[in-house]
Amino acid sequence: MIPEGISLQAVAVPVTLLITASLALLVGVFNRASRLGGSIAILGLTVAAGFGVFDLLQRGSATQNYFGLQWHAGPVATAIALTILLGALLSLLIGWNAAGAYGVERPEYETLVVLATLGGVVMAHAGDFIVLLLGLEILSLSVYALAAWNPRASEEEAGMKYFLLGAFASAILIYGMALTYGATGSFAFDTIGASLGSENVGLLAVAGSLLILIGLAFKMSFAPFHQWAPDVYVGASMPVTAFMSLVVKAAAFGAALRVVTAAWPNVDGVVLQGLAVLIAATLVVGNFGALVQPTVKRILAYSAVAHAGYLGLGLLAAHQGVVGANAVAWYLLAYTAMTAGAFAVAYAVSGDDAAADEVDRWRGLGAAKPGAAIAMTLFLASLAGIPPLAGFFGKFLVIQAAFDAGWVWLAVLALVSAVVAVLYYGRIVIAIWRDGRLGRDVTLPARLRLAVVVSVVLVVAFAGLPAL
């Protein structure tokens, strides 16, 4: 039944996710009020993560392509897929009690989350542009719906914005793929990589690669294509925002990593220079943008842009060798843990109420909820890159990879702009520990607390992870 040459092990994660999504959807058909779908989703994501860990341990550092080059299996891809699963799990836990907040039934919510996760996993394993696009569209269509899930004006606006810009970005990406196909005669990364190197493919291939770069830059929220990100993040409900900044970001970088390492080893230098310029702009815009934001959610949204810059540094280094690819995978894990934790606490503190989310309204959290305040301080310190927390080692890895690959000016710029990051994260920390009355009553439901605890453990114990 299984075609020859196909390893079930290699596709166990996406198959599990597909089954999970179908089951969660079916439960919703029969019982609208049941939360069983959510439990199934969490169970399915956990089982899929188990398969992923098994694959990582079994595979070692071996890489292999299946389905005629279309599906790439390797340690970095699997590690990123695992991070995507972790991000999905954490955002489900964060949003568990949000059900029915605006009178919307939601059996399909978890289904869409799992489907989007499936799309992300497919992107991270893509071996050619068709598979990449397939994963991207599965992911994007699900997230368009999630962004506009609740019938609030801000969310509908966020969903619409995300849809329009997402479609625009996809169109650019597809155009780039078409041009690349025209130049090389293939969609498969390996073949493209070989022909970009061997023949004089000319301007067509450069134009195609640049368009692909721009399309991916939208998804990775690189400046100046980042503008949708803060708006959509702020408009959407917090659990969805968390999902977007965790899963969608990890998937975008997983896909970009595949393109850079497999399809572009011999790409024209202009494309890499372009990528470097985008990264530089992202670092500056993200960090300085975050400095002037009034609410914690907006600061986190801009910080997500800034972190895309650091991830981009690893991406650029990955072009020169495996050090960079590993750095991106580790950075994504660190980023997922600390960002998920920060969003979890932010959701507990402010709900979706922007007024309660202003930095000054966080005053008094330290006295009212010391546990949550300590956790948030750890997350913010980690985001700022204070050792020995996860964010520091993530930053250290990508910067080292950048030096290794010879991108000295970019590495120095990344560190210079990190000074600003300390200031805006520090602003929140100071507010947390000052006297004052919180904007609203803060409660941490059990599952949200679990998400916080998991994130704290990952952020603190990151340097002790055996594989690092």
Add this chain to the structure above:
Amino acid sequence: MILVPILLPLIAAALIAALPAARATVVATFAAGVTFGVATQLGGAAAINLPWIDSLGVGVRFAPTGASAMLVIAASLAMIPTLVQAGRTADRPRVAAVSLLAFLGALNGLFLASDLVLMYVFWELSLIPTLVLLAAFGLDRKRAALMKYVAYAFAGSLMMLASIAAIRPLSGAESYALSDLQAATTALPAGVQAWLFAGFAAAFMVKLPILPLHAWLIDVHRQNHPAGFADVAGTLYKVGGFGLFAWSIPLLPAGAAALQPALLPLAAVTALWGALAATQQTDLKSFIAYGSLSHMGIVGVGVLSLTPAGMTGGMLLLAAQMLSTGALFLLAGMLHARRGTFEFTSFGGLGATAPALAGVTTLIMFAFVGVPGLSNFPGEFLALMGAFNASAAWGVVAVTSVVAAGVYGVNALHKVFLGGKTGETADLSRPEWGVLAFFLAGILWFGVNPGGFSAAVQADAGPTVVAAQTTVTPVALASEGGAR
């Protein structure tokens, strides 16, 4: 055993955070006392080398050297009376005790680490308690001081991080262990070494501090709690000289030689400028801050002289000033408790009603300005000697600061204790005597026994001094010739 001075204060800090506030000071003082006791035995402690993050080449590596053992002793000793004083004066003694102990543990880790990344971890960790102390106990305008401090400190740290991240890929060193790094980095071309050294120097100059990266220092001291316990932590935290001595000069001797012509003058000017500014201050705390800045300039010229004598002297002075400057800040706090101000004009004639206070202050001030026989003198002398060997012209500039020190020291004593009486003042209380006794003992100890410490510093600093000597001597001679 080498882990005790690091872990004991950190564990004690965690314990105190869980204890009722009433016991905090007792437990904290006891922990600091034990830390000091263990620190005095550090000289023969075995090094530790445990794996941590293999793929990054980072390990849990600690090794005592003469300089680091001495600095751990001085810092731990200074922390005992500081904790007592914090318990007596802080409105939230538990927060103060936890911060000060966490700071001591992180600082000792910074001194004793023999892995570059581990050193950086402690470098950042020790910053956080000083920020907490300022945020929790600072005065009205602490917010601005805090932001300035954070901006300077992190800008410097991240420049150092750039060098740390770059140094292993560039040199191909096996790991971040000091010995592994040194084997590879000393072979780097001078131009590369200079750039890497500049990254380290950015962080170390902020924390030395020397001009023009000192601006945060005065604000932080002015805004700290008047009792002075937070200022003692700030004083112990002037570790830039140690960073140059223990890390960047041994790793990058050619880089040090290349940048010496730029950095040595900065340090010399810092010494003179700090001393001149100290003569002009009208506020006791700013006065101490500027005087201390001047000493840091002398530490800087000593270390940057790249001569064995100068570098040893720099480390001796660094340790000695922890005690003399720390004691002065606590004394200033005691005066503030009596008069509610730091303004010189509000004092005068205190010697008549508070003779013990006047006597102790005089002794400590003499140590502060470098009177022979007391703690600061040996280090200051050696550091300036080194400076003369490196460059006669800048040596003269640095030495001028010692003349100015005599002026500002005597002036300050005169304004506070002599002259017309400005009302009755309570003399030292018994607990205050207790607090100051530790400092007096330390100041005398470092004053009469400099040989013991300096021999250890120079002997254990072998690689540093040898590397500096072999690579640097011709350049240093050339610059000396140029100065003439």
